Amino acid sequence: MFALVDCNNFYASCERVFNPKLIGKPIAILSNNDGCVISRSNEAKSLGIPMGAPAFKYDSVFKKHNVHVFSSNFPLYGDMSSRVMSILSSYTPNIEIYSIDEAFLEFRGFDNYDLEEYGKEMQNKILKWTGIPVSIGFAPTKALAKVANRISKKFDKKTKGVYAIESKEKREKALKWLKIEDVWGIGFKHSERLKSYNINRAYDFIKLPDKWVRNQMSVVGLRLKKELEGQSVLSLEEHRSPKKAIATTRSFEKNLTKFEDLKERISTFSILCSEKLRVQKSSCNSIYVFVKSNRHQKNKLQYRNGIVMTLPYGSNSSITISKYAVEGLKKIYKKNIEYKKAGVIVMGLIPNNRTQLNIFEKENPKHQILMKTLDLITKKEGPSKIKLASQDLKKIWKMKQTKLTKRYTTEFNEIILLK
Amino acid sequence: MKNKKSLNFFIPKKENTIGQWLSEEGISAGFPSPADDFKEVRISLDRELVKNKEATFYARVSGDSMIGAGLEDGDLLIIDRSLNPENRKIAVCLVDGEFTVKRIKKIKKTFYLIPENKKYSPIEITEENELTIWGIVVYVIKKV
Numbered sequence: 001m002f003a004l005v006d007c008n009n010f011y012a013s014c015e016r017v018f019n020p021k022l023i024g025k026p027i028a029i030l031s032n033n034d035g036c037v038i039s040r041s042n043e044a045k046s047l048g049i050p051m052g053a054p055a056f057k058y059d060s061v062f063k064k065h066n067v068h069v070f071s072s073n074f075p076l077y078g079d080m081s082s083r084v085m086s087i088l089s090s091y092t093p094n095i096e097i098y099s100i101d102e103a104f105l106e107f108r109g110f111d112n113y114d115l116e117e118y119g120k121e122m123q124n125k126i127l128k129w130t131g132i133p134v135s136i137g138f139a140p141t142k143a144l145a146k147v148a149n150r151i152s153k154k155f156d157k158k159t160k161g162v163y164a165i166e167s168k169e170k171r172e173k174a175l176k177w178l179k180i181e182d183v184w185g186i187g188f189k190h191s192e193r194l195k196s197y198n199i200n201r202a203y204d205f206i207k208l209p210d211k212w213v214r215n216q217m218s219v220v221g222l223r224l225k226k227e228l229e230g231q232s233v234l235s236l237e238e239h240r241s242p243k244k245a246i247a248t249t250r251s252f253e254k255n256l257t258k259f260e261d262l263k264e265r266i267s268t269f270s271i272l273c274s275e276k277l278r279v280q281k282s283s284c285n286s287i288y289v290f291v292k293s294n295r296h297q298k299n300k301l302q303y304r305n306g307i308v309m310t311l312p313y314g315s316n317s318s319i320t321i322s323k324y325a326v327e328g329l330k331k332i333y334k335k336n337i338e339y340k341k342a343g344v345i346v347m348g349l350i351p352n353n354r355t356q357l358n359i360f361e362k363e364n365p366k367h368q369i370l371m372k373t374l375d376l377i378t379k380k381e382g383p384s385k386i387k388l389a390s391q392d393l394k395k396i397w398k399m400k401q402t403k404l405t406k407r408y409t410t411e412f413n414e415i416i417l418l419k
Numbered sequence: 420m421k422n423k424k425s426l427n428f429f430i431p432k433k434e435n436t437i438g439q440w441l442s443e444e445g446i447s448a449g450f451p452s453p454a455d456d457f458k459e460v461r462i463s464l465d466r467e468l469v470k471n472k473e474a475t476f477y478a479r480v481s482g483d484s485m486i487g488a489g490l491e492d493g494d495l496l497i498i499d500r501s502l503n504p505e506n507r508k509i510a511v512c513l514v515d516g517e518f519t520v521k522r523i524k525k526i527k528k529t530f531y532l533i534p535e536n537k538k539y540s541p542i543e544i545t546e547e548n549e550l551t552i553w554g555i556v557v558y559v560i561k562k563v
Contacts, residue, residue: 020551021516083473129474129501131553409476417481418496418511418520 001115001138001166002232003105004145005088005122007081008133008153008161010101011039014080015070017131018408018416026067030055033251034071034402071401079409083130091122096236104142106236119162138164139171142234143227146184147174147202171230175203185224190217202228246284248272249343255294256339259329262291266329267390269344270322277321277346278375283314285348287321289328294340305332314350317367318374321346322390468558474501476554478511478520485509485520487535494561496520498554513551514542520556 007013012027026043030036037044037053047065049058055069062069081100089095094106107115119136126134135156137148144165151174152163165171181191183202193216199205205213206228214222226233248269256262266289277284290306309328315321325344377386406414469475480494488509490496498511510523512532521532521542530550532542544550 020513020518020553023516086473129471131500412477416476416478416518418478418518419482419484 001107001110001140002142002145002236003107003115003119003136003138004098004142004149005103005105005134005136006149006153007084007101008135009039009041010081010132011070011072011077012041012044013132014073014077015068015405016041017080018076019405022068026065028053028058028062028067028069029072030069030403031072032401033253035251038072069403071404073405073407075407075410076405080130080132084126084132084134087126087129088122091118094236104145104236115164115166116162119164120160123161133161135161136163138162138166140166140230141227141232142236143184143224144171144174144230147178147228150178150182168230172203175206175228176201178202180205183224183228185220190221244349245345245347246273246276246349247343247345248276249290249341249345251341252339257335257337259333262333262339262342263326263329264391265342266325266344267322267388269342270325271318271388271391273344273346274316274318274321274371275375275378277316277349278371281352282349283316283352284311284321284346285314285350286310286346287325287328288345288347289325289332290343290345291329291332291337291339292341293337297338300338301336303334303337305334307332308347313362314348315363315367316352317363317371318388319367319370320363322388326390468497470557471499471501474554475499480520480559484534484536484539485522488522489561490520490535490556490559491561494559496556497558497560499557500554502555502557504552504555509556511553511556513549513553514544515549518553523552 009027011029012022015027015029016022022041024043025041026047026049027039027041028037028044028049029039031038034055036055037049037051037058040049040051044067047061047067049061049067061067077100084101085095085097085103088103088105092105092107094108096104098104107113110118115138119138123134123136126132135149135152137145137150137152139145139148148163148165151165152159152161155163165174178201180186180194180200180202181188183191183205186194186205194200194205199208206225208225210222210225213225217224223233250265250269252265256265270287273284273287287309288306289309290304292304293300293302295302307328309324311320311324321344374386406416408415476498478496478498480490480492480496483492490509496511502508504510504523506523506525508523509520511518511520512523513519514532519532519542521534524531524533524541530544532544532550534541
């Protein structure tokens with residue numbers, strides 16, 4: 001049996017744990033730079049605020065209905081997530097952390113257990129210990145667990161947030177209810193095409209011949225069909241393979257025109273990428289650098305360009321990566337453009353112990369030691385205490401986070417006050 | 420067969436090495452340290468005071484309503500949410516959406532939140548109030 005555990009309105013729920021006045025009130029959480037809505041409380045959902053709503057467009061709605069709007073507080077959400085995941089892993093040794101607020105659990109040899117009871121126990125413990133409400137769906141396959149979870153949420157009055165698809169009858173009933181576009185792993189394109197063949201429900205989909213599904217939707221589609229039929233083909237991914245590419249991209253609060261300003265940003269993005277590379281013990285072989293003007297300002301000169309820079313040797317040194325990234329920027333930079341966005345993507349990632357050696361060139365071996373020291377200082381003292389000279393030391397670039405709550409669980413000076 | 424008993428899996432602790440002994444196995448000259456056979460893990464407040472790290476949160480006291488119980492303005496509180504509320508325990512409570520730290524007392528069927536300072540009077544929880552016990556205070560840490 002599999003279970004999918006999903007935290008309800010996770011970011012909004014995290015805010016409520018430390019700000020109980022928000023219980024029962026509409027909440028919207030904004031993305032980095034306060035761009036658009038990325039999490040909503042049920043109250044905000046019923047006001048018709050869609051996922052991804054641009055914050056500036058909904059300003060009047062927020063005001064009219066007293067919606068509590070917050071910038072995303074990732075240090076808080078990350079810590080609350082790890083608490084939830086850690087409690088979950090005390091229930092089964094087999095767990096796949098699927099995202100910040102979702103995890104698949106596998107239960108082997110639990111045949112004599114009443115899973116719904118067990119689920120309720122998990123749900124209660126997580127709520128009591130962390131304050132986070134969760135929904136749990138049990139089923140014989142991962143895809144069906146996803147369906148069961150959806151049912152537990154949709155009919156929460158009846159299910160109390162826990163639902164198990166454990167019989168053929170329940171499975172067929174669920175699939176007859178589930179719309180094709182809501183099936184896990186069926187994208188917009190496939191669902192539109194399936195609908196044109198009058199396949200509107202998940203149940204219609206599993207009645208299709210295997211051969212047709214395989215031809216039309218490849219083996220991925222066929223696997224999904226098998227999963228929905230109750231035959232488990234997708235196993236837990238307990239060990240995430242390291243990422244194949246890492247990106248750091250940002251929109252600027254104000255447009256940038258000067259090369260020096262962009263250079264500082266690109267250098268900082270490279271350093272962030274390098275840090276992420278070192279965390280997963282990989283090196284990269286090439287770097288993609290891009291810049292973009294603001295496409296919403298139609299009266300201004302428009303420009304977008306990107307370039308791939310190949311490194312002579314695999315590296316994860318902040319110095320090397322930022323040097324090549326800035327060289328790339330030099331090649332694509334154009335004067336008199338108001339740039340709105342830029343980014344650095346490191347690609348061709350390989351584990352550190354498998355980097356190829358180059359006969360003619362190699363990195364100064366001092367970099368490795370220097371980076372280790374840098375990472376240690378960052379770990380101890382917090383980020384950005386030491387910078388490269390290509391980063392401007394005076395300028396403080398900050399994400400626009402005007403409605404940020406406190407880091408109640410990760411920063412001693414920001415813990416709750418009690419009267 | 421329905422079984423309500425839960426299984427608990429214990430995950431090995433991944434503690435960082437700061438504050439632990441480094442054993443120098445490869446000493447080639449001189450006498451080995453006589454303390455080597457007696458080495459123990461150094462005392463850690465975290466290990467001692469935090470019994471349940473997933474359910475542990477910190478807060479700071481503001482004001483003097485609990486001064487009689489030793490909770491002074493600015494003191495650090497360690498709160499364990501996994502514990503069940505019991506009579507006479509000091510708890511972090513939510514009354515009508517407001518945080519407060521008080522001693523909980525149950526007399527017959529009525530709950531009272533008792534301050535430990537004569538300047539303040541006990542709060543009786545009536546049917547109109549909404550009371551949630553957020554967590555139980557397990558330690559007070561003060562700077563001297």
